[in-house]
Amino acid sequence: MLLDDSIGFLINRTGRRVSQLFALRLSPTGVTTEQWSVLARLCEEDGISQKDLAHRVGKDQTNVTRILDQLERKELIVRRVNPEDRRSYLPSVTDSGxxxxxxxxxxxxxxxxxxxxxxxxxQLAALKELLSRIADNASSHLNDDRPE
Amino acid sequence: MLLDDSIGFLINRTGRRVSQLFALRLSPTGVTTEQWSVLARLCEEDGISQKDLAHRVGKDQTNVTRILDQLERKELIVRRVNPEDRRSYLPSVTDSGxxxxxxxxxxxxxxxxxxxxxxxxxQLAALKELLSRIADNASSHLNDDRPE
DNA sequence: ATAATTTAGTTGCTATAACAACTACTTTTC
DNA sequence: GAAAAGTAGTTGTTATAGCAACTAAATTAT
Structure with a gap:
């Protein structure tokens, strides 16, 4: 099978291009595309833990930690301690954010x-459906492979 | 607009999941998913320059340089000097590669x-079509923005 | 109630992405 | 044909991805 027929390859290549264009348009703001995804999600649902946030943006928890570090450095978010559970933080968007x-x-x-x-x-709607389906398929097989 | 309705976000999130699954299955081979894409492309068309190779895999030339470094370290490819142009190399897949x-x-x-x-x-075919279309759209606007 | 286990978050590490600046070689120009 | 301009590849830097190992706090088990 040729690389150009591999959906995995096509998805990632397209994603890179789109991110590149978006990054170019974002550059004046000083926020990266991935920082944007985290900030946007936080604006949509404030007061969730970093773990939940990671889940919502489909990122590894460690990556969310570091993206929040960047956003915090830029004073777009703050980490409030969770009074219910002192292990966790409830990141929160600042006014500037x-x-x-x-x-x-x-x-x-x-x-x-x-x-x-x-x-x-x-067709766009169909595309979104298919992407979600593929992501779900991948997730379910990820779980198969690591039966912790 | 919610993050979950953003095609850019969905494409990248899905790509990460797919890569994660593929990486898990690749781990015994010692080759990463991106190294695979470069190796596979080279197997499909041997004897092209790094610049052309970068174009074919939709990656930045600098990233291809470093991925080739990895593949060379693993002895899966070698860099032959181009007798026609001593600035360039013609990376080539080894037997082991x-x-x-x-x-x-x-x-x-x-x-x-x-x-x-x-x-x-x-539907899979339609998906590939749409992804190519989106990648092309992004590329054309990237060129608009940087009229070097 | 204390020890064992689990969980939230972080840090260390390696690989990739992409831009800018650089080197070495080619091609153009005059 | 030598200077100027362009091109192929590399290196430096910052951000992200993801695994493993760690800390500190919460939960469970005995």
Whole structure:
């Protein structure tokens, strides 16, 4: 089978391109694409633990730790201790973080518009479905392989 | 717009999962998923420059340099000087590299089978089309933005 | 109630991504 | 044909991905 027929390869190559374009448009804001995903998720659901946050963005917990470090350094979030459980933090978006969110959201929507050019909405919806399906398939086999 | 509705986010999240599963299955071989993509491409078209290779795998030239470093360290490829142009190399797969390719190809096909479970072939084909379209859209806007 | 286990988060490590700046070699220009 | 411009590859740097091992706190078991 040729590389160009491998869905895995195609997904990742496309993802890199999209991120590259998005990163270019984000560069004036000083926020990276992955920092954006974490910040956006936090804006959507504030007051969740880092572990839950990691789950919501589909990232490893260690990566979320480091992305939060960056966001905290930029004062876009703060880590509040969880009064219920002193092992955990409840990261929370600062006012400055909210403003960054408001600034970036339209940039992202524009990038999405650009990369979706010429693709009808039904097909886009179908694409999202398929990607979710593939992610789920991969997850379930990941669990098979490591029966901790 | 919610993060879960962002195609960019969905593509990258799915790509990470797929790579994670593939990496797990590749771990006994000592080759990473990205090293695989470069090795596979080289097996498909031997005797191309690093620049062309980078283009074919959709990676930055600097990343290909470093991935080739890894593959060379593992003796899966060698860099031959290009007699036509002494600035460039023509990376070439070794016998050992070919054997690795033969070993890994079925592993990859199996991973693709797993992640495609329950998706009819026409839909998979449509998915590939859409991903290519999106990658092309992103590329064309990348060029717009940096008119060097 | 204390020891054993589990869990949230972090740190260490290696690989990859991408930009900028650099070296060495080619091609163009005049 | 020598200087100028361009090109192939590398190196430096910062950010992310993910595994393993660690710390500290919570939960469970006895």
């Amino acid at each position: 909210r403003r960054a969110y408001e600034e970036i959201a339209p940039i992202e929507e524009n990038v999405i518009r650009l990369i979706s050019e010429g693709i009808p909405p039904e | 070919r054997r690795a390719y033969e070993e890994i190809a079925p592993i990859e096909e199996n991973v693709i089978r797993l992640i495609s479970e329950g998706i009819p072939p026409e």
